[in-house]
Amino acid sequence: MEDLKELKKIEQFADQCMKCGFCSFFCPVYQEERVETSVARGKNYLVKLALKGEQKFTDELGKIIGKCLLCKRCVVNCPAKTQIDRVVVGARAQMVKNKGLGFVKNFAFRKVMANRKAFGNYVRLAKAFQWLLPKTEGKIRHLPDFLKALGQGRNIPEIAKTFLRDMVKPVYKPQDGKAPVMRVGFFMGCATDFVYPELGLKMIDFMTKRGIEVVVPQEQSCCGAAIYFSGDFETGRMLAEKNIEAFKDVDMIVTGCATCSSTLKDYEKYLPDNEDQQKRYEEFKKKIKDSTEFIIDVMKVKPEELKLKKEFEGKTATWHDPCHLVRYQNIQAQPRAILKGLKGLKYVEMPNTDLCCGMGGSFSVYHYDLTKKIAAKKMAGINATGADIVVTACPGCMINLIDNILQNKMPQKVYHFLELVE
Amino acid sequence: MLKESIKNELERIVGKENVLTTPEALKAYSYDGTTSWIREPDVVVFPTTTQQVSEIMKLANKEKIPVTPRGGGTNVSGGSVPWLGGIVLCTTKMNKILKIDKENLTATVEPGVVLQDLNIALAKDGLFFPPDPQSFLGATIGGIIAENAGGPACVKYGVTKQYVLGLEVVLPTGEIVNLGGRTLKNVVGYDLLHIFISSEGTLGVITKAELKLNPLPPARKTTMAVYADVAKAGESVFRVLENGVIPDKIELLDNWVINRIEEMMPMGLPKDADAVLLFECDGIPEAVEKETEKIVDIVKKYGAIDVRIAKDMDEANKYWLARRAGFAAVFGKAKTVFAEDVTVPRRKIPDLINKCKELAKKYNIEIVVLGHAGDGNLHPAILTDINNEEHYSRSVKAMDEIIEEAVALGGVLSGEHGIGLEKQKFLKRQLDPVVIDLMKKIKALFDPNNIMNPGKIWE
Numbered sequence: 102m103e104d105l106k107e108l109k110k111i112e113q114f115a116d117q118c119m120k121c122g123f124c125s126f127f128c129p130v131y132q133e134e135r136v137e138t139s140v141a142r143g144k145n146y147l148v149k150l151a152l153k154g155e156q157k158f159t160d161e162l163g164k165i166i167g168k169c170l171l172c173k174r175c176v177v178n179c180p181a182k183t184q185i186d187r188v189v190v191g192a193r194a195q196m197v198k199n200k201g202l203g204f205v206k207n208f209a210f211r212k213v214m215a216n217r218k219a220f221g222n223y224v225r226l227a228k229a230f231q232w233l234l235p236k237t238e239g240k241i242r243h244l245p246d247f248l249k250a251l252g253q254g255r256n257i258p259e260i261a262k263t264f265l266r267d268m269v270k271p272v273y274k275p276q277d278g279k280a281p282v283m284r285v286g287f288f289m290g291c292a293t294d295f296v297y298p299e300l301g302l303k304m305i306d307f308m309t310k311r312g313i314e315v316v317v318p319q320e321q322s323c324c325g326a327a328i329y330f331s332g333d334f335e336t337g338r339m340l341a342e343k344n345i346e347a348f349k350d351v352d353m354i355v356t357g358c359a360t361c362s363s364t365l366k367d368y369e370k371y372l373p374d375n376e377d378q379q380k381r382y383e384e385f386k387k388k389i390k391d392s393t394e395f396i397i398d399v400m401k402v403k404p405e406e407l408k409l410k411k412e413f414e415g416k417t418a419t420w421h422d423p424c425h426l427v428r429y430q431n432i433q434a435q436p437r438a439i440l441k442g443l444k445g446l447k448y449v450e451m452p453n454t455d456l457c458c459g460m461g462g463s464f465s466v467y468h469y470d471l472t473k474k475i476a477a478k479k480m481a482g483i484n485a486t487g488a489d490i491v492v493t494a495c496p497g498c499m500i501n502l503i504d505n506i507l508q509n510k511m512p513q514k515v516y517h518f519l520e521l522v523e
Numbered sequence: 524m525l526k527e528s529i530k531n532e533l534e535r536i537v538g539k540e541n542v543l544t545t546p547e548a549l550k551a552y553s554y555d556g557t558t559s560w561i562r563e564p565d566v567v568v569f570p571t572t573t574q575q576v577s578e579i580m581k582l583a584n585k586e587k588i589p590v591t592p593r594g595g596g597t598n599v600s601g602g603s604v605p606w607l608g609g610i611v612l613c614t615t616k617m618n619k620i621l622k623i624d625k626e627n628l629t630a631t632v633e634p635g636v637v638l639q640d641l642n643i644a645l646a647k648d649g650l651f652f653p654p655d656p657q658s659f660l661g662a663t664i665g666g667i668i669a670e671n672a673g674g675p676a677c678v679k680y681g682v683t684k685q686y687v688l689g690l691e692v693v694l695p696t697g698e699i700v701n702l703g704g705r706t707l708k709n710v711v712g713y714d715l716l717h718i719f720i721s722s723e724g725t726l727g728v729i730t731k732a733e734l735k736l737n738p739l740p741p742a743r744k745t746t747m748a749v750y751a752d753v754a755k756a757g758e759s760v761f762r763v764l765e766n767g768v769i770p771d772k773i774e775l776l777d778n779w780v781i782n783r784i785e786e787m788m789p790m791g792l793p794k795d796a797d798a799v800l801l802f803e804c805d806g807i808p809e810a811v812e813k814e815t816e817k818i819v820d821i822v823k824k825y826g827a828i829d830v831r832i833a834k835d836m837d838e839a840n841k842y843w844l845a846r847r848a849g850f851a852a853v854f855g856k857a858k859t860v861f862a863e864d865v866t867v868p869r870r871k872i873p874d875l876i877n878k879c880k881e882l883a884k885k886y887n888i889e890i891v892v893l894g895h896a897g898d899g900n901l902h903p904a905i906l907t908d909i910n911n912e913e914h915y916s917r918s919v920k921a922m923d924e925i926i927e928e929a930v931a932l933g934g935v936l937s938g939e940h941g942i943g944l945e946k947q948k949f950l951k952r953q954l955d956p957v958v959i960d961l962m963k964k965i966k967a968l969f970d971p972n973n974i975m976n977p978g979k980i981w982e
């Protein structure tokens with residue numbers, strides 16, 4: 102019998118499913134493919150068979166559990182509350198354990214991403230080649246897999262000239278020179294670091310303007326989303342430890358990336374291998390705040406007192422709910438309060454605001470065609486609103502939304518909500 | 524095992540991407556919504572046109588390969604499980620709504636259209652398809668017709684068979700026939716259309732349906748009546764109806780179910796109540812108000828200890844969400860569940876409930892009741908564990924007696940889930956041998972080689 106340690110951890114979740122099939126209605130992947138192996142019910146059933154030793158860890162099983170956005174639409178709509186995300190991630194972890202990392206293909210970049218510096222260099226390399234990408238894909242052979250996939254006719258985000266971590270100071274004092282009202286750690290996240298550094302500076306500025314002292318530990322690492330959601334728990338734990346250590350001196354950690362905030366909070370859910378880790382991750386979770394909840398619930402900023410930047414005056418905005426915000430953290434009121442409160446901005450709700458944009462982290466690298474199809478539905482929703490700008494709080498979603506808006510030759514611009522305020 | 528040549532032939536018919544044969548895929552098509560009926564097919568095919576279905580059937584008929592139609596795979600009787608292997612013919616890629624005809628209140632759809640998708644499209648034109656199996660998020664029109672499904676709203680609107688005007692069907696021999704038509708009235712020869720409704724995929728593959736629709740009612744109101752005695756709740760059902768109010772839904776949740784739902788999603792249901800009834804009235808606003816008032820009076824007179832009228836749609840939706848969660852509540856709590864589907868004339872509901880209580884005591888097992896009380900379709904559920912032999916055998920006996928009692932009360936052993944595999948052994952209790960024989964002869968007439976979903980309905 103193969104080792105089933107990781108699967109055993111999620112057995113109780115897999116047992117919840119009563120095979121009603123309701124998830125088929127909500128699963129973006131099933132909605133495109135319409136086959137049972139795409140939907141939560143089918144994945145869960147195969148994992149249950151694996152638990153009984155009746156399904157081997159085949160390549161095919163790897164493909165099936167790989168084809169999940171981890172968007173959790175099935176989870177929140179499941180009458181039995183089956184936590185498919187945990188089942189899928191647990192199964193991926195078991196696969197990695199039993200078959201090694203090469204097995205689930207998208208680990209080619211794992212070592213790279215885990216090492217901040219090396220990752221930065223790879224990204225830089227990609228930048229040097231980016232004008233070449235669509236035409237001469239062959240030239241980027243030596244780049245990590247996932248960067249290679251960015252060349253599939255996709256619009257690649259422009260990599261920043263200077264990365265955020267090369268710009269930031271270790272400590273920022275409140276701008277008014279007074280004693281700080283609170284002291285928080287700032288977690289950058291990869292996308293903000295490499296693609297949207299100005300967003301990070303903006304967040305820091307937003308806080309220090311309002312009397313907060315911000316520390317930015319250089320030792321902080323990637324949150325680990327792409328790594329542990331792929332099943333590489335070992336590296337995931339290593340990153341968790343790095344981040345816990347880097348932020349040990351602060352009581353609160355803020356990030357402007359929805360995926361990061363949820364990933365940091367959820368170490369506790371997916372990763373622990375023993376009780377000590379469980380406890381430490383749970384403690385760490387208590388420190389984490391997404392920027393949206395931090396601004397509204399902790400800083401208690403009154404949205405109507407925020408000042409809209411001039412360039413957005415008279416514009417109509419709509420909100421895209423990132424999976425990692427709306428379903429992983431149940432945050433939906435706070436960003437809406439901000440957008441609705443901004444004087445001079447008109448807010449309209451998107452009909453399918455909580456539909457996954459199709460990115461799903463490394464999902465979009467290996468299933469880019471599916472990503473595009475899923476995004477097409479999102480695009481229809483955006484168009485239905487008549488909005489000029491699409492606002493969200495996840496740089497990952499932003500990258501994918503921009504790509505698809507450009508592909509569909511749509512006029513809308515995409516912003517992080519922080520970019521809207523003075 | 525599937526012959527390579529057959530696989531190639533199927534791939535030629537529907538395209539390579541629409542034929543699945545990996546062991547993983549076959550496992551994923553081995554089940555339906557039940558816990559106990561599992562059997563793998565040899566191949567799964569996804570036709571996209573009627574012509575393709577016809578070619579598949581011709582091939583299967585020639586080679587004598589069993590074919591089991593499958594829609595959403597949400598049935599709870601083993602109906603879509605390929606009991607003799609062979610081909611699973613899955614309609615999920617035939618999911619186009621071909622026409623919505625507002626003037627005639629009809630829609631033409633492919634069989635793989637999911638009910639909720641249909642109703643979302645219809646709502647834009649102010650229409651809806653009234654039969655409402657609670658699996659509407661996964662159930663397809665083909666499966667709904669093949670099971671003659673019905674949900675809570677059948678109290679007022681009836682079941683699927685009242686809403687199918689015409690069908691295009693591919694027979695097991697591959698011929699394509701049109702039955703019924705597009706009109707409300709139709710008396711042209713035998714009514715073969717209705718033979719296909721509740722045929723459980725044993726006579727042919729439904730490839731297109733002409734459906735009758737209703738305009739969406741402009742108003743709805745939900746009322747919850749609370750009872751200290753579940754049998755009293757049962758009585759209220761027919762008292763309301765006999766006193767001249769026909770709500771569109773009357774649903775029942777017993778104490779056990781209420782408490783499981785409250786554990787899963789606390790929403791303030793009365794945890795001490797022995798049972799609650801949920802009523803919904805729909806129609807023009809004035810009528811809905813009046814009917815709701817009347818329901819309140821009647822249930823109070825016949826034993827409700829508390830009545831709550833949902834103040835808005837949010838509260839109403841909450842109650843109905845709870846009702847839908849009931850099923851999950853039951854299945855989540857036991858390894859094996861017998862989800863009974865017996866249906867009795869409404870006047871007999873209290874008798875059946877009392878019988879269930881008595882049997883629960885007699886066999887010392889958990890029997891919970893939740894269901895479409897408004898139509899006498901009660902869904903008593905027995906919680907057991909197939910691995911616990913002793914408990915399981917007590918449960919089987921209790922189930923036997925429930926069915927016995929339902930039939931004795933003038934009811935039927937399945938109201939909506941169908942016979943499939945699950946209820947086969949009880950068929951003889953309900954139907955005269957002559958009738959079963961007639962059914963077999965009809966099946967043989969349509970399907971001379973017995974390839975169409977074989978092994979179902981009778982033993």
Ligand SMILES: Cc1cc2nc3c(=O)[nH]c(=O)nc-3n(C[C@H](O)[C@H](O)[C@H](O)COP(=O)(O)OP(=O)(O)OC[C@H]3O[C@@H](n4cnc5c(N)ncnc54)[C@H](O)[C@@H]3O)c2cc1C
Binds near residue numbers: 657940
């Ligand atoms: C949680 C839950 C709640 C439910 N609630 C209700 C309810 O309230 N009322 C109710 O009536 N049922 C209910 N059901 C049962 C089930 O949803 C229905 O039987 C439904 O009609 C099945 O539709 P399907 O598309 O899933 O069909 P499947 O399960 O795929 O198939 C059902 C049967 O139809 C046949 N079939 C499917 N498509 C075709 C076709 N195109 N041509 C010919 N035969 C075909 C199959 O061979 C099989 O015998 C419930 C099930 C669940 C899991």
Ligand code: SF4
Binds near residue numbers: 117121122123175181
């Ligand atoms: S995961 Fe949930 S929604 Fe999907 S089949 Fe299982 S119980 Fe039903």
Ligand code: SF4
Binds near residue numbers: 131169170175
């Ligand atoms: S998490 Fe999303 S993609 Fe994965 S099975 Fe659930 S609904 Fe489908």
